Amino acid sequence: MTSMPSTTKTRSKLAAAALLLACMTAPGSVPARADDAAVAVVERTTSGVIAILTDQKLSTDEKRKRVEDVVLQSVDFETLSKLVLARNWTRFSDPQRTEFLSLFRNHLSMTYGRNVEGYKNEKVTITGSRAETGGDSTVKTKILRGGPGDVMIDYRLRQRDGQWKIIDVIIEGVSLVSNFRSQFQDVVSGGGPEKLLELLREKNVKGEPLKSR
């Protein structure tokens, strides 16, 4: 119940060491659990992002670009978009789907890419993982912020072509997929796919960088 960050960290380190040991001593005979592969993806992504953010040689723009590359490698953006549009996906024609994918991706990297400027040496720790029904995995992490309190971020991953990819990000219990689904549902049911594309285009043009405090 009171899982201290330090213990979980040690535990995950131990788990990683055990996994490594298993791989070294009996190659092939002990298949790694699906979970561990998913955890590895999240671990690689978060540590990759932090490495970029702490690199003082990089300008803000370079950082943003590189973070985007690292994140997109680990995200199954097509599945994520499909889940966001849900049954509305069928109302989109193929060209509309392609445009939606690129507009939505731009929108996300533009709005969340701004966080690059606000990085204040937060650390990320993986606090656990669990297998979901249907074969997905959820990897639980915590952003350790010290004073203002920690932030719980869960990643939901799905295997595609043998690769674990992130299909949703759940911040303090709020799923990004569900949140955008609600917003887009309103727009599409009111004005159809074209209305949604139009709003996203507008939003992408308007996007101005956030002033850093």
Next chain:
Amino acid sequence: MRTSPLDRLWASLLAVVIAFLLAAPLTAAADEQEATTSDAGADYDPWQRMNRGIFWFNDRADVYVLEPVAKGWDAIVPQRAENSVSNFFTNLRFPVVMANNLLQGKPGDAAIDVGRFMVNSTIGIGGLFDVATLWGLQRHNEDFGQTLGVWGVPPGPYLVLPLLGPSNPRDTAGIPVDYVLSVTPLFLSSYWWTGAGIINIVNGRAQVLDEVQQAKSASLDYYVFVRNAYYQRRKALVNDQKDESGTTPTDDLYDLNAIDDQNSK
């Protein structure tokens, strides 16, 4: 002076009664919608017209009053001091959190809350420093709205309260109960309590200046963004008992087959 907190209590109670009277005829409609859409709860908003109006009003009040004041506060008060102010008020909320943990059948958590209060009030200098968390005594987020949720009371339709913001009938009903449980106002004159409350609100707003701005720019419809986020967050908080992570969106959210089924129709 002793009557004024009570006056406010009665006003809140009245608001709750009104909210429930409004909610009653709509329960049937809620069940219907639940059956048709997979994630009906998050978007269940039969009072949308009124809600959007109040939401707009709240947003104006925020943009023209609260946010500028919070920006000023943020410019003057160092981050560490802001954290301490926040810790101080969190520590004062101890009776509410503990009582609700007991009401939810979590005596272990309630005991941790007592420990937290004792550690932070003494070693943490009156609650300014959250030493307890460093010691592994986890902070809990509990209120009577969540307790009702644990008892099986559904949230009901989305409801935006003037100045208080996003809510629902269940969580609104929790407000006066938490007010009674919080004990502190009964010991303080209303002047002190109001002043402290304002500082708490301004300081709290100052800590999320960037986050709110980002939420506004990240959303196509800020109203729906907040409505969905509130629903999901409250659900996660109620469920913390069953699942430590508190983050289990419904599984059919992730079901691509459901979409493909629609394809073939």
